Amino acid sequence: xxxxxxxxxxxxxxxxxxxxxxxxxxxxxxxxxxxxxxxxxxxxxxxxxxxxxxxxxxxxxxxxxxxxxxxxxxxxxxxxxxxxxxxxxxxxxxxxxxxxxxxxxxxxxx
Amino acid sequence: xxxxxxxxxxxxxxxxxxxxxxxxxxxxxxxxxxxxxxxxxxxxxxxxxxxxxxxxxxxxxxxxxxxxxxxxxxxxxxxxxxxxxxxxxxxxxxxxxxxxxxxxxxxxxxxxxxxxxxxxx
Numbered sequence: 001x002x003x004x005x006x007x008x009x010x011x012x013x014x015x016x017x018x019x020x021x022x023x024x025x026x027x028x029x030x031x032x033x034x035x036x037x038x039x040x041x042x043x044x045x046x047x048x049x050x051x052x053x054x055x056x057x058x059x060x061x062x063x064x065x066x067x068x069x070x071x072x073x074x075x076x077x078x079x080x081x082x083x084x085x086x087x088x089x090x091x092x093x094x095x096x097x098x099x100x101x102x103x104x105x106x107x108x109x110x
Numbered sequence: 111x112x113x114x115x116x117x118x119x120x121x122x123x124x125x126x127x128x129x130x131x132x133x134x135x136x137x138x139x140x141x142x143x144x145x146x147x148x149x150x151x152x153x154x155x156x157x158x159x160x161x162x163x164x165x166x167x168x169x170x171x172x173x174x175x176x177x178x179x180x181x182x183x184x185x186x187x188x189x190x191x192x193x194x195x196x197x198x199x200x201x202x203x204x205x206x207x208x209x210x211x212x213x214x215x216x217x218x219x220x221x222x223x224x225x226x227x228x229x230x231x
């Protein structure tokens with residue numbers, strides 16, 4: 001089955017710093033998604049990637065679909081306090097089910 | 111604001127109660143999903159409906175009974191739950207569900223509601 005390894009699992013960063021997190025899979029994926037979840041809310045889609053090598057930005061967020069199709073990274077530039085939350089990677093290798101990483105808890109220190 | 115609306119936001123129920131969770135979307139999506147999420151864990155798939163028909167049941171206990179009255183509505187009926195069923199229950203929708211393609215450029219990613227926080231006492 002699909003397995004995703006997301007790292008790091010938590011990070012404390014200073015406001016204004018850049019953040020980088022990544023996700024690797026045990027099989028080749030055809031789609032990578034990045035979600036952010038705030039406390040008491042559902043996951044919100046940040047970026048969707050559909051092609052190997054694809055680099056997509058959404059404001060201060062940038063994500064890439066790895067060339068090997070087994071990894072993806074998410075960068076947050078110039079972090080601000082509202083970037084705090086849990087970031088999940090998710091993806092599919094053609095299975096019916098979307099696989100999720102374990103999440104990365106980001107804490108921004110003012 | 112999320113385009114997938116879930117009610118109620120919070121629910122406390124006893125083990126002998128019967129309650130229902132409701133989900134609504136008006137994005138024209140034809141696939142709807144129920145996920146269960148424990149604290150600090152990723153969402154876990156429970157059910158998938160495609161064009162109002164149940165496509166996937168992830169071996170969920172029968173005390174959880176899904177229902178899709180129409181393409182915009184999804185319910186989850188709860189009966190005789192256990193304390194370990196306490197969790198955040200998330201509804202999601204996508205443009206369509208294509209077997210073998212959990213998500214793709216023509217399927218659209220999942221859009222989640224804000225969930226119902228369920229506590230079973």
